[in-house]
Amino acid sequence: MDSRISARALTAALGGWRTSEPAYEALADSIRLLCLDNRLAPRTALPAERELAAALHVSRSTVAAAYRSLRDTSHISSTRGSGSVTLPLGRRDPGSASFEGAIDLQQASPPSWPGLAGVIGDVAGRAAALVGRTGYDVLGRLELRAAIAERYSARGILTDPGEILVTTGAQAAIHLLASVLLGRGDRVLIETPTYPHAADSLRGAGARLVGLPVTTSDGWDVDRAQQALARTLPVAAYLMPDFQNPTGRSMTGHERDAILDAAERAGTVLVLDETTADLDIDRGRVAPGFGGAEHGSIVRIGSFGKSVWGGLRVGWIRAGADLVRRLVAARSSHDLGTPEFEQAVAAELLPRFGEILAQRSHLLGEGRDAAVGALRAVLPEWTVPSPHGGVSLWIELDAPLSSALVMDARSRGLLLSAGPRFSVDGGHDRHLRLPFTAPVDELERAVGILADSWRRVRTGAPVAVTEQLEALV
Template sequence: MDSRLSARALVELLGFWRTSEPAYDALADGIRLLCLDNRIAPETALPAERELAVALGISRTTVAAAYRALRSTGHILSRQGSGSVTRPLGRTTAARWFDREGIDLQQASPPAWPGLPGVIAEVAASATALVSRSGYDILGHAGLRAAIAERCTRQGIPTIPEQIMVTNGAQHALNLIASTLLRRADRVLIETPTYPHAAETFRRSGSRLVGVPVEVGHGWDVDRAAQAFARTAPALAYLMPEFQNPTGRTMTASERTAFARAAHDSGSMLLVDDTISDLVIDAGERPAPLPAAIRVGSLAKSVWGGLRVGWIRADADVIRRLRAARASHDLGTPDLEQAVATRVMVRLDEILPQRSALLRAGRDALVAALGAAVPGWSVPQVHGGVALWVGLGAPLSSALVMDAARHGLHLSAGPRFAVDGGHERHLRIPFTAEPRELERAVDILAASWATVSADISHLEPGTPALSEALV
């Protein structure tokens, strides 16, 4: 059965959607962006034309024209008697709206470590030994698990191989944890803004999300977190304490203590996402690791996104539960990738300084370019991670992303990272690309900002879109 989106909910998702384009084009683009960002899931029934027109304060003819434009690009399908329903988007569908050529900063993923091809060649040379095994390994290779456990121990988290399960990346780990350890209607405490695919995973498991704010300038709202733990007793709390995605913040020692205490008092499991924790740009003293029942990590950011190897670190009894449940999902991580990962793990002390230098060059170029081109924006100071969570000063993130995409720059709008809506005043800009590409991206952003910020003045006072924009 299709899920149904009310007119009120769609208006909240759209935020400031009016631009200097014809209204029906601007509305269609706003809905397309929500589909591409997965803020509107496939097979979702959109509001009836008349209902949406009333909610937006525009004519039904305008909504009808917007729906026709969406049908023409394959974003929605209209069924007689059932209204209009969003469709799953493939590359062809997306390309009919925006040419995907250009600068793609939707994925905050650095290029592959330059030494990786050599490691893959070494592993390929030993292919005879690899294929002598069965190829099915639910827990992961013993050597890789030992290497991961040894690295965890060096980072202040004493670990033995029996506490490690190798997965097909961190996202696979989150899906396995959610489907195994959570029950429908369980509450999950989660930062907002946050990594959107984690929020989607917990929602898909039937969990109810409880958002706790984290801000660039102020960090985690520990008072609200303590209240949320006490009031809702979440089954799980998902946190990214190191270079939090997207804000780039790192938890202070006192914030870690507050979360650990609140989770303990409420009987909640802490799930820490360590996928970005190794991406240190500026050396400095780091607080002790946040104690957690479960941790997930991967090599996607530190080595290459195409090396789909991650892991779960948990007590042995939790690993046993996950092992028992995993066979219904998949039968293990591919042997070839595990062999590559085993060789890479023992070279991380060599790899990470190179990644640090690459990310430092990108960050510094991006910060300098933003300061020169859009001095009114609030650009945070981050010491690691992969992106900046930039304050725009006005709720125009979605409109800015739409306009920039028409000029070949692809980003995710602030609301993509929200748990309960909002964040239209922020934009995540990854600094994982080459400095020159980032400088070109800022040129496009500055031009688009001039366009969308000027568009506010083109609206008549009192219109719903304008009222929303000026809040």
């Protein structure tokens, strides 16, 4: 057994779980969602029935029935005298909509760039030259590193190929950086809400996360950032300054300068995730950056996952040469290098990146406008932002029932991630992330499902519970 969650912590994670369903099934569905989102890891011991019933202010029979439902769907196992434990995913969930016709918006990833198949075919035609190489490349092909470095230099960040490490995607870059920069108990400043897999990697390295609020309306809480940096002296700060995931917000010049200055005083390494930075829709190609000149305390992460295709597992780290050498030395315990074929494809794509980004801007703009227009028309009580770029909308609901909404929509064929999945320190059950990367017709169908589900969930939520939750938000 790897971990245990207390009744109090589980109650906080459940958020607004009460719906018009029978109470035991609503509770079971909410625990299922925690498992699906990996907010409840496999082999986590759940609270005893009596303990959870007291925390939730329900009868013990309600919790017992919920646990029985979870056992029936193989989400948990229970042993007399040992309690109930969550199980690894690997079964079809009831109402999971894993059937033909489901709309899956759990991943905020656009379809592949239309010209990618042709580029892959051209590279495959030169496969004989590729297989003549060793295939183990922990640093990255020189021609690819040089092309990436040239893009940074064009932004005013003078970069040498020796300051680039090619990785198997941005997630691998985050994981490698966490393992090299952090020790157990080290503090890391991180936005909340944030990219959940980054938070998972940082926690996996033993980091203690310090949340920095960011909102669609007000951006980054600069005062909180300055205080947290000065007080906790975090080893690193993980930030997405351009088209932040999930809010879509971009830092102002003042926010960048203030955070950079505070980080330098604290001795904090800024890890800037720029995987969404090029996904500009209507700002007019403002070059992402952190000030005009580069600083030794800044590390940058990029990838082709959002701009070209999620299946092209090529990312990179831009850092000082000394840190790159440390990363190379540590990498063999993670992987033995980025595949040669993918690197060759990436090298062919970079000279056409302007063309690629123009197509992505048009595609994402259509999706954003369709989603925003449909949501504002049928759900006017929600606060729906219209970001200037990125891949998703961070919607504010008029009640903290995101988790219940996601489970109801799931039973109707729409897969989404609830707001709390993106939280660092709890909350965000008043928010919902809706990617606008799907085709327009799918987005319009998704909004229709959301509207139906919201009426069902909002009407079914007990008034007293809703008011109590709203008072806590």
